[in-house]
Amino acid sequence: METNKTLVSIVGAGPGDPDLLTVKAYRCIREADVILYDALIDERVIDLFPESAKCIYVGKRAEDGTCQDVRQNNIYELYRQFADKKLHVVRLKSGDPLIFARGVEEIRYLQEKGIPYEIVPGISAGLAGAAIFGIPLTERAVAPSLLLSSGVLLSEGLEHLKPSIALLKEGSAIIIYMSIKRMREIKTYLLQQGISAETGMVILSKISTPDQQKWVGTLEDVDAFLADGIPSPSLVVLGKNVHTLR
Amino acid sequence: METNKTLVSIVGAGPGDPDLLTVKAYRCIREADVILYDALIDERVIDLFPESAKCIYVGKRAEDGTCQDVRQNNIYELYRQFADKKLHVVRLKSGDPLIFARGVEEIRYLQEKGIPYEIVPGISAGLAGAAIFGIPLTERAVAPSLLLSSGVLLSEGLEHLKPSIALLKEGSAIIIYMSIKRMREIKTYLLQQGISAETGMVILSKISTPDQQKWVGTLEDVDAFLADGIPSPSLVVLGKNVHTLR
Numbered sequence: 001m002e003t004n005k006t007l008v009s010i011v012g013a014g015p016g017d018p019d020l021l022t023v024k025a026y027r028c029i030r031e032a033d034v035i036l037y038d039a040l041i042d043e044r045v046i047d048l049f050p051e052s053a054k055c056i057y058v059g060k061r062a063e064d065g066t067c068q069d070v071r072q073n074n075i076y077e078l079y080r081q082f083a084d085k086k087l088h089v090v091r092l093k094s095g096d097p098l099i100f101a102r103g104v105e106e107i108r109y110l111q112e113k114g115i116p117y118e119i120v121p122g123i124s125a126g127l128a129g130a131a132i133f134g135i136p137l138t139e140r141a142v143a144p145s146l147l148l149s150s151g152v153l154l155s156e157g158l159e160h161l162k163p164s165i166a167l168l169k170e171g172s173a174i175i176i177y178m179s180i181k182r183m184r185e186i187k188t189y190l191l192q193q194g195i196s197a198e199t200g201m202v203i204l205s206k207i208s209t210p211d212q213q214k215w216v217g218t219l220e221d222v223d224a225f226l227a228d229g230i231p232s233p234s235l236v237v238l239g240k241n242v243h244t245l246r
Numbered sequence: 247m248e249t250n251k252t253l254v255s256i257v258g259a260g261p262g263d264p265d266l267l268t269v270k271a272y273r274c275i276r277e278a279d280v281i282l283y284d285a286l287i288d289e290r291v292i293d294l295f296p297e298s299a300k301c302i303y304v305g306k307r308a309e310d311g312t313c314q315d316v317r318q319n320n321i322y323e324l325y326r327q328f329a330d331k332k333l334h335v336v337r338l339k340s341g342d343p344l345i346f347a348r349g350v351e352e353i354r355y356l357q358e359k360g361i362p363y364e365i366v367p368g369i370s371a372g373l374a375g376a377a378i379f380g381i382p383l384t385e386r387a388v389a390p391s392l393l394l395s396s397g398v399l400l401s402e403g404l405e406h407l408k409p410s411i412a413l414l415k416e417g418s419a420i421i422i423y424m425s426i427k428r429m430r431e432i433k434t435y436l437l438q439q440g441i442s443a444e445t446g447m448v449i450l451s452k453i454s455t456p457d458q459q460k461w462v463g464t465l466e467d468v469d470a471f472l473a474d475g476i477p478s479p480s481l482v483v484l485g486k487n488v489h490t491l492r
Contacts, residue, residue: 012377014268022369023272024265096373099392104382107491119492121377123268123367127342131258131367136350144399144406146345147413153390160390163412167393170406245353246365 007115008079008089010103012096012122016042017208020123028120033087036078040094040233042209054087072102076109083115096124100150100177124148126175126235129204133214134245135237137173142241145172151179151186158182158189164238165193173239180226180234187222190238195219200242205234216244253361254325254335256349258342258368262288263454266369274366279333282324286340286479288455300333318348322355329361340479342370346396346423370394372421372481375450379460380491381483383419388487391418397425397432404428404435410484411439419485426472426480433468436484441465446488451480462490 009028014020021029029035029045032053037046039059049055058075060068075091082089097103097119110117126148130137137146147167154160164174168190179186180203191197196219203215203225215225219238255274260266267275275281275291278299283292285305295301304321306314321337328335343349343365356363372394376383383392393413400406410420414436425432426449437443442465449461449471461471465484 017270019270019273020268020367022260022266022268024263026269027265096377098373098376098381098383100384102386104385104491107380111491119377119380121266121369121374123369124373127344127370128367130344131342131365134353134365135344137344138346138394138396138399139350140348140399144401145393145395145409147391147393147409148384149391150384153384153386155390160416163391163393163409163416163418166409166412170409172409245350245357 005086005116006088006118007083007086008091008110008117009120010091010093010097010106010117011120013041013045013092013094014123015095015125015128015208016044016206018042018044018048020128020208021045022120022122025120025122028090029092031088032090034082034089035092036075036089037092038094041092072105075106079110079115080113083113094125096122099124099148100153125207125233126177126237129207129235130237132208132212132246133202133204135202135243136241136245139241143172143239144170147172147174148177149174150177151182154182158186161186161189165190165195168195168199168239171240173237173242176236176238178233179236180230180232183222183226183236187219190219200239202237202242202244203230203234204237205231214244251332251362252334252364253329253332254337254356254363255366256337256339256343256352256363257366259287259291259338259340260369261341261371261374261454262290262452264288264290264294266374266454267291268366268368270366271368274336275338277334278336280328280335281338282321282335283338284340287338318351321352325356325361326359329359340371342368345370345394346399371453371479372423372483375453375481376483378454378458378492379448379450381448381489382487382491385487389418389485390416393418393420394423395420396423397428400428404432407432407435411441414441414445414484414486417486419483419488422482422484424479425482426476426478429468429472429482433465436465446485448483448488448490449476449480450483451477460490
């Protein structure tokens with residue numbers, strides 16, 4: 001049934017290490033006609049791209065002057081062109097396509113245009129980091145929930161962090177992606193809301209790459225850790241019981 | 247360096263479909279000397295176990311009268327025995343080992359005993375379900391955070407659901423694992439807390455298996471969906487913008 005053939009696979013590339021691709025993501029990449037990939041895709045994953053595939057970088061270039069909407073429309077245009085040619089496009093997004101990755105907007109476009117697609121989940125960086133460094137995330141009677149949040153999606157006034165307060169108070173962990181630039185502000189906000197400066201904090205940088213690094217301490221240490229200079233991409237894990245076992 | 251050889255790999259098996267194993271998890275399974283596996287491991291993953299491996303079921307048997315602590319101690323004893331023999335043990339847990347899987351307790355045991363181990367992350371069922379059925383989880387200006395919660399870890403009085411209220415009110419999504427038995431109670435609690443009966447709800451059962459099913463509606467539909475009988479394992483996704491695109 002040619003008409004039902006999946007033309008676009010929106011694939012989570014995980015945190016970087018190709019070993020953390022899913023089997024399905026690995027196969028999608030190796031069999032792709034076209035690969036559209038973002039800024040954060042690891043060199044080792046790019047090395048897996050088949051020579052026969054047309055590989056197009058569609059990520060953000062620092063200060064390239066292109067606004068997000070123009071870039072997004074370019075991606076839609078590529079989807080349309082390659083779908084017309086019945087080529088299999090792999091849209092590679094770091095982490096998981098549905099977690100802080102604008103995956104949903106692209107899916108809506110494909111749906112509107114009737115382009116058959118599938119979504120292949122990926123290991124989100126926060127969960128990969130927790131596994132690599134042994135960070136307790138959920139635990140019976142200690143940390144019943146886990147919140148994933150994004151510094152980029154936070155409102156200016158940080159009111160989006162409000163639900164975190166109750167979670168931190170009960171002992172649960174929160175992972176804040178893309179938040180380093182706002183950590184001083186976030187620390188001040190959390191302290192004002194009655195969160196202890198002794199709350200466990202782990203900052204992870206370049207998770208699952210040879211350059212990965214961790215900073216382990218408490219909320220109190222934000223300034224000291226920032227003074228080190230934390231290479232991007234990075235994320236912050238906070239919680240009463242947050243520390244590293246490895 | 248024989249002494250630093252990883253003796254135990256705590257491996258997330260994902261939701262069921264072997265295609266959703268990570269490349270590393272797949273390799274761990276195929277090269278294992280010993281596999282200790284839980285109740286929810288999919289038959290298709292079990293089919294990957296090498297003939298040469300010693301495969302031991304360590305999951306819960308319905309009404310087998312064995313309490314969780316005894317079962318857990320049996321697992322520790324197996325770790326010890328096989329570590330003495332320098333055999334590579336793969337401890338296979340469904341989903342991700344750090345999300346609602348008692349992974350942390352086993353890790354602490356290994357650490358205490360000085361048994362070299364690693365943790366291999368897996369695709370958690372909720373995130374796999376969202377990818378398969380196209381459920382918007384996070385979205386710029388719409389759903390800034392994502393909460394993972396567990397029905398089993400909820401307190402009797404449901405006060406652990408309190409942080410969900412603020413999240414649902416701002417439009418974010420929550421995934422509640424292992425919660426079907428308490429959904430009537432959870433619905434009543436959420437309505438009492440001012441959450442709209444029109445809040446989007448998707449219930450997913452047997453995610454990534456040939457028998458997977460979805461129920462799509464709103465919080466209002468809890469009773470109607472439960473009347474259908476929802477096969478285990480299942481989970482519930484709630485949120486203003488929660489629906490399925492596929």
